Amino acid sequence: MARRKHSKDGEGTGSGRPRRSRSRHAGSIAGYATRQGQRWKFQIYAVKDPERPELGETRITRGGFKTLDEAQTALVGALRKKAQNERFQGTVPTIGAYAAEWMKSLRLEASTVQGYEKVIRNHITPALGGIRVDKLTATRIAAHYRDLEKSGRRDQRGYGKPLSANTVNKVHVTLGAILEAALADGLIRVNPAKKKRTVNAPTGSQIRAQRPEIVTWSGPQLHAFLGWNRDIFNDDLFPLWRTIAYTGIRRSEALALRWGDVNFGTGRLSIRRAADVTTRNKAKSTKTGSARVIDLDGETLATLKVYRTKRGSISLDLAQPDAYVFGNDAGAIRSPNEVGRRWTYRVERAQAVVDGLPRITLKGLRHTHATLLLELGEHPKVVQERLGHSTITTTMNIYSHVTPTMQKAAVDRFAAHLDEA
Known part of the structure; x- marks a missing residue:
């Protein structure tokens, strides 16, 4: 009997079976026939004991998926869980440990990464760092934000004083991003930071209300x-x-x-x-x-x-x-x-x-340029373009103190126009 030839990837050339990967790292997917019809399964290799990698690997197979897409989705989830087990020795990490891993994954400007590091070091790890990722609740997050609003400052000059709404919001954004990554990694099912009614993070109006007054020159x-x-x-x-x-x-x-x-x-x-x-x-x-x-x-x-x-x-x-x-x-x-x-x-x-x-600060010199242009009646769109703001809303929010001057000039022009009519 003639022996059947096999292709390099191990698939029988005449078998009609789907291609599958034999990579022990990426896993493999294969289809098989059942009485109920075509089904799919995946296979991966994982360490037997994350705390004792010297014991070697074991093969894990899961099947019964009705479509290839279902099998691929399950494989991705299994590989993600495998990676988490290997990184955290088979246990769900704490907020502090996971935040450190999350920081390693960022591909952002160095100044942005530095900002995240500062927020995590001063305002997340001290109070929440020891809590397991899957045990952090929206209620606990809310309580932490209220504590920050009462006595969250960690700088030498203002240590123990209230943290501004703007900085609390930065904590909220950073913690939310960390938990969103944990959600994608399969460590949690929902992101507790997104439960808005319970968490009650600072609003945009609260942040603007606390923003220090801009000092400019005439x-x-x-x-x-x-x-x-x-x-x-x-x-x-x-x-x-x-x-x-x-x-x-x-x-x-x-x-x-x-x-x-x-x-x-x-x-x-x-x-x-x-x-x-x-x-x-x-x-x-x-x-x-x-x-x-x-x-x-x-x-x-x-x-x-x-x-x-x-x-x-x-x-x-x-x-x-x-x-x-x-x-x-x-x-x-x-x-x-x-x-x-x-x-x-x-x-x-x-x-x-x-x-x-x-x-005034050197940034105040930039503010002076914008303020003088607006007071002279220049269109805010021009000011936005010169300053490089992403939206005109940003410009108007920052320079809202100029609005009364603009309104007075506008109403005077309006009245003069009607008087001349």
Whole structure:
């Protein structure tokens, strides 16, 4: 009798049976006939005892699935459970242990990952880290949020004081993401953080109500500071402050600008990247992940032209298209934190000279740009585009303090129009 030939994957060429994988790691699926019709089964290999891997593996087979899709879904679930058993020695992990594994799986910007790490370290692990993932309830989460709202701060200056609604919301978002991953891994059946009525996380209106008041400069105050900074203080960083004040771009975006991003012919500035605050001399994508182009006024453009010439006098490399506009003398990106400290020092010096000058942060300079444009009646859509907000709603929520001024100007124009009719 002639022997039947077999293909490389072990499938009989004339058997009519479906192809199946023999991978001991990915598992395999096969079909078989029963009196009730075609059925499907899967097979995987898993360690006999996760705590004693030296005992080797055992074969696990599950069958009776009516469709191939059902079998594939079950196989994925079994492989996920196998991975969890191997990672956590066959037991359901605690929130702390699972959060650590979840962090390893993230593929995000370093600054975003750093933010998650801080939230987990300060506001999740201390109170919830020892609870098993499948034992965490919506009621326990709600109680934790109320505790954070009463005495959740962990920084030295405000230790034990109430945590802001915005930070509690960050805890809620982070914990919800961790539990969503646990749900996908088959460790829990529902995500307790999503039980809104019980958890009662801070709302958007609560977050906005607690947001600190934005401090900005008036037009004359901005003019006075820039004049003092250029003519009296003789600041090498004057072009940086001028550019932020007249464009509204973020500190990190300004520090990552290259000369090739400045189009001296059209008077436009391309915002393509931002300085990474977590890694020295490294650029990343902008906050929204997209580039934008904004217009420059003539004097700012002239200031940048003079500054490029000055940089070129130090080294021709510092004036090349790929050189950072506001880099240090070695051509590297300046530290955002260092630049922030330099700004604070200059504002303190200016306060002794300019009467009534409020103290603002470097971000306040960006806010000043937006506020002045809105007070001058510029359309919010233009402000949104210049600042790089993802939506116009973000712009209007941040600068709601300008709305009364806009309304007064609008109603005055409306009345004047009718009077002239």
